[in-house]
Amino acid sequence: MTTRILTGDTPTGRLHLGHYVGSLENRIRLQHDHELYVLIANVHAFTTRATDPDSIRRDTFEIVRDQLAAGIDPERATFVVQSEIPAIAELTFLLAMLIPYSRVMRNPTLKDEIRSKQLGDHYSFGFPLYAVGQCADILTFRAHLVPVGEDQAAHIEMTREVARRFNQVYGGEVFPIPESLIGRVARLPGTDGVEKMSKSRGNAIYLSDTADDIRKKLARLYTGRQSPTEPGDPNNVLFQYARAFIPDEGRVRELADRYARGDNLGDGAVKAEVAAAIDALVAPMRERRARYTDAAVLEILHEHTRRANGVAAETLARAKEAMRLDFTPPGSGSGTSG
Ligand code: ATP
Numbered sequence: 344m345t346t347r348i349l350t351g352d353t354p355t356g357r358l359h360l361g362h363y364v365g366s367l368e369n370r371i372r373l374q375h376d377h378e379l380y381v382l383i384a385n386v387h388a389f390t391t392r393a394t395d396p397d398s399i400r401r402d403t404f405e406i407v408r409d410q411l412a413a414g415i416d417p418e419r420a421t422f423v424v425q426s427e428i429p430a431i432a433e434l435t436f437l438l439a440m441l442i443p444y445s446r447v448m449r450n451p452t453l454k455d456e457i458r459s460k461q462l463g464d465h466y467s468f469g470f471p472l473y474a475v476g477q478c479a480d481i482l483t484f485r486a487h488l489v490p491v492g493e494d495q496a497a498h499i500e501m502t503r504e505v506a507r508r509f510n511q512v513y514g515g516e517v518f519p520i521p522e523s524l525i526g527r528v529a530r531l532p533g534t535d536g537v538e539k540m541s542k543s544r545g546n547a548i549y550l551s552d553t554a555d556d557i558r559k560k561l562a563r564l565y566t567g568r569q570s571p572t573e574p575g576d577p578n579n580v581l582f583q584y585a586r587a588f589i590p591d592e593g594r595v596r597e598l599a600d601r602y603a604r605g606d607n608l609g610d611g612a613v614k615a616e617v618a619a620a621i622d623a624l625v626a627p628m629r630e631r632r633a634r635y636t637d638a639a640v641l642e643i644l645h646e647h648t649r650r651a652n653g654v655a656a657e658t659l660a661r662a663k664e665a666m667r668l669d670f671t672p673p674g675s676g677s678g679t680s681g
């Protein structure tokens with residue numbers, strides 16, 4: 344049996360370096376010998392942007408384009424546009440009965456998002472529901488492995504609980520218990536040096552940024568250091584970027600060592616090397632991105648939606664059978680509304 348992988352992104356902006364080191368890199372690597380589903384959580388984007396459907400649609404295209412440009416092969420991987428998979432919505436509702444409301448509201452990822460996105464107590468009813476929806480995303484595809492950044496670990500833990508509970512209550516071993524796979528860098532900080540790099544927080548370096556954008560964003564990075572002879576912190580945000588993106592580890596060690604000693608190494612010089620390394624990573628993506636017009640992306644999404652609905656409908660049918668909700672006449676399809 345091949346291992347199934349599901350992971351994804353919310354179309355609340357384009358993909359950034361945090362996505363790359365947290366998850367995308369693993370997707371690209373694992374697509375060759377695993378069945379990979381890449382979800383575009385466009386329904387969940389409405390939890391914080393319900394009044395802005397045009398930008399959700401635009402970002403859906405951008406996120407698919409970013410991944411094709413980064414090396415996701417549409418012949419191997421399947422993009423899943425969440426809104427087009429009715430089984431996910433049905434399962435969200437069914438799974439919501441198996442998880443206490445208080446458990447959802449204690450989810451540390453949700454709490455952190457409410458704090459950092461300054462949602463206060465004005466968030467929609469649908470906002471916390473997205474955490475259950477994410478369990479449904481993963482379980483609909485009966486995924487074994489979920490490549491994510493550290494911020495998502497709590498959601499995967501909740502998914503494991505829900506899957507166990509479903510299997511225990513209704514039997515049938517419908518759902519595998521998924522494992523998270525945290526990326527090479529579990530949590531890349533943003534250019535504010537405080538919060539995680541995040542597309543909704545204005546602190547991101549995007550995979551689609553120009554060389555000039557990258558240079559400017561790094562130039563603004565604040566380290567608090569006054570002069571090249573002042574000993575610097577070799578674990579500050581600048582050096583976290585250096586470790587993440589300069590491929591030559593020996594070179595990074597040498598820079599960190601001189602920086603820590605205040606051996607005449609200015610922030611500007613380190614920033615220039617980091618900017619060049621990031622540009623070397625994203626330059627080939629820039630070229631490939633140009634090939635994928637909206638029409639080309641849409642064609643891929645149409646084809647992938649058909650594929651994804653096949654798997655999703657089968658899961659839903661199995662889940663409903665286990666729940667004794669199997670009233671669809673045989674041969675009339677999967678029991679989904681789609
Ligand atoms: P938003 O601000 O809208 O929540 P985001 O930047 O957090 O957007 P998501 O779509 O929520 O992006 O996350 C997609 C995937 O990328 C998840 O697996 C998440 O853990 C991972 N990820 C996001 N930001 C980082 C980061 N800074 N470091 C490591 N992984 C990250």
Ligand code: MG
């Ligand atoms: Mg997020």
